[in-house]
Amino acid sequence: MTYDPASANPLFGNPLKSRADVEKGLRDLFAPLLPYFSKGGARVRLDGAGAHFDRAAADLEGFARPLWGLTPLAAGGGDFDHWEIYRQGLANGTDPDHPEYWGQVNSTDQRMVELAAIGFTMKMLPHLVWEPLPQRAKDNLAAYLKHARQFDYAPNNWKFFRILVDLGLEQCGVDFDRSLTDAYLAELEDFYIDDGWYRDGAIRRIDHYIPFAMHFYGLIYAKLAKGDDKRVADYKERARLFAKDIQHWFDEDGGTLAFGRSLTYRFACxxxxxxxxxxxVEALPWGVVKGHFMRHLRWWSKLPIADRDGILSIGYGYPNLFMSESYNSAGSPYWALKAFLPLALPEDHPFWTAEEVEADFDQTPVPLRHPGMVMQHTRGNVVALSSGQQNWQMRHGTEKYAKFVYSSRYGFSVEVDERAYQSGAFDGALAFSDDNRHYRVREALETALIAENSLFSRWKPWEDVSVETWLVPQGDWHVRVHRIRTPRALHATEGGFAIARADLNADTYIDEAGRAVAKSQTDLSAIVDLAGQREGRAFRALPNTNLIASKTIVPQLRGAIAAGETILMTAAMALPAGDAADRALSHPPAAPDLDQLEALFAEKGVEVSAILVPERF
Structure with a gap:
């Protein structure tokens, strides 16, 4: 064996219990990058894979993103031996006459994203990255940042990037047009919904960018800004409200809900x-906050997320380009170092001195109106029933936003062959085909409602086919009800949760009328037909489709859909293998009363916030 996927993870074996452990984790993550810095220090190129932006911007990404961890490290008193490389890089990257020049920003540009980390560092560490520079380098750096900030930033979380640059310029005594900062701060208010939740631009999309971007940057601003007391107070209060909800996107082991785009940023979550x-901001008791933080890092420390030299890979639970975005270059995963922000705090801060508090979750469903989810905590997992979101802009956007169910333990799968209906994973989804080759799944929603602990959506896989879907939590299970109206015959495949499978198919499978079950050494996944007799199939999905496990098996129900109206009722669950899973398997839920479901939504249904893009956008 020349490659041990576990030990190649720089966090592997680190107990991640103390501040010293977290500091070591950061150093271990950064060390593999050193050989890849260019001679002039301005560029970091890790491999030959490309993104939609140019190579210079990708190299800047590799240079800048580690600063999200290194800057807090130094601000908190930690030693770092390579600030001279960063000083050289800042000088050379912003010098138009140097061969490592990053290139000029002339419109909305990826460089704008990466300059935010530089602005943050200038604000926190002017004595390390600004004051030692010769005057010409200072002039070039200031001119580069000021030039970039005059262009429009993307109308989403990017608006915070100019604000972070401005914090750095202000700290270093550089004059600039403050009105641009004020304008973006005001425009960011348009993204706020209520109860601590934001949306990420004019789109039906409420994902991890809300905690690791909107709130993350807002809290940095709240800590570092001067003379903006009202907005600072608002940012802190919104974070307090948000913490009470977003904790339910994490499971008891520290895993987070695998949902949405940019998941290659991993522990940035x-x-x-x-x-x-x-x-x-003690939004929850410090021991609770610390517990969520530390468990999350520990969860990632056990997965093969790095290449053989310790470089973080594009992927999620393992290297995987299928799930990547068009804007992911090799340096992109180092946004994960945003998780190391608390290293800026001294050892005697109550966050670090608090004893970790274990997660206190039970099986009571938690409805979240704004993202359109109902959360279910089960052993080692959190499940989100989901309706109300969509995203056509991202690669595999449908799988990332429009499935019926998402999970921390089992992730989700992206389809890797759009012309092979028979080979689709379709976990957490209902797929239709009219030619046994191509397929349609839920992509866009006409209506999305939440009522108590249940969700409803109306969607059309084709213009002449209408589907109404109800999602209902049922203990370890959840139930899906679909009312399908079609003028022509179709075929349908509905998937449960994907679980890791062993080599040589050395697992237990049940394929029978009305049920499919997969049982491995670690997990059990099942899907049951509660109305009708679709055929069960424990399907061995194509490799590298799932985000967490490279080889999976997905229990499916498959059958014909006649012209006219058809009602499907489905129960699905997945649990760690053991007696509890076997008991759950032997007691699937009963079919719900559709009339009662319709009455519930008629009386109490309210629209999901995610689907309501305000007219002002």
């Missing part, structure tokens, strides 16, 4: 907890 500490 835990950055919200560190940002609370950084801004001194």
């Amino acid at each position: 835990g950055g919200f907890w560190g940002a609370l500490a950084f801004a001194d």
Whole structure:
């Protein structure tokens, strides 16, 4: 064996219990990058894979993103031996006459994203990255940042990037047009919904960018800004409200809900907890906040997320380009270092001195109106029933936003062959085909409602086919009800949760009328037909489709859909293998009363916030 996927993870074996452990984790993550810095220090190129932006911007990404961890490290008193490389890089990257020049920003540009980390570092560490520079380098750096900030930033979380640059310019005594900062701060208010929740632009999309971007940057601003007391108070209060909800996107082991885009940023998802500490916002007791933070890092420390030299890979639970975005270059995963923000705090900060408190979740469903989810906590997992979101802009956007169900333990799958209906994983989804080759799944929603602990959506896989779907939590299970109206015959495949499978198919499978079950050494997944007799199939999905396990098996129900109206009722569950899973399997839920479901939504149904893009956009 020349490659041990576990030990190649720089966090592997680190207990991640103390501040010293977290500091070591950061150093271990950064060390593999050193050989890849260019001679002039301005560029970091990790491999030959490309993104939609140019190579210079990708190299800047590799240079800048580690600063999200290194800057807090130094601000908190930690030693770092390579600030001279960063000083050289800042000088050379912003010098138009140097061969490592990053290139000029002339419109909305990926460089704008990466300059935010530089602005943050200038604000936190001017004595390390600004004051030692010769005057010409200072002039070039200031001119580069000021030039970039005059262009429009993307109308989403990007608006915070100019604000972070401005914090750095202000700290270093550089004059600039403050009205641009004020304008973006005001425009960011348009993204706020209520109860601590934001949306990420004019789109039906409420994902991890809310905790690891909107709140993360807002809390940095709340800590570092001067003379903006009302907005600072608002950001802190919104974070307090948000923490009560977003904790339910994490499971008892520290895993987070695998949902939405940019999941290659991995433990950036835990950055919200560190940002609370950084801004001194005790939204939950410090021991609870610390528990969520530390468990999340420990969860990632066990997965093969790095290449053989310790470089973080594009992927989620393992290297995987299928799930990547068009804007992911090799340096992109180092946004994960945003999780290390609390290293800026001294050892005697209550966040670090608190004893970790274990997660206190039970099986009571937790409805979240704004993202359109109902959360279910089960052993080692959190499940989100989901309706109300969509995203056509991202690769595999449908799988990332429009499935019926998402999970922390089992992730989700992206389809890798759009012309092979028979080979689709379709976990957490209902797929239709009219030619046995191509397929349609839920992509866009005409209506999305939440009522108590249940969800409803209306969607059309084709213009002449209408589907109404109800999602209902039932203990370890959840139930899906679909009312399908079609003028022509179709075929349908509905999937449960994907679980890891062994080599040589050395697992237990049940394929029978009305039920499919997969049982491995670690997990059990099942799907049951509660109305009708669709055929069960424990399907061995194509490799590298799932985000967490590279080889999976997905229980499915398959059958013909006649012209006219058809009602499907489905129960699905997945649990760690053991007696509890066997008991759950032997007691599937009963079919719900559709009339009662319709009455519930007629009386109490309210629209999901995610689907309601305000007219002002």
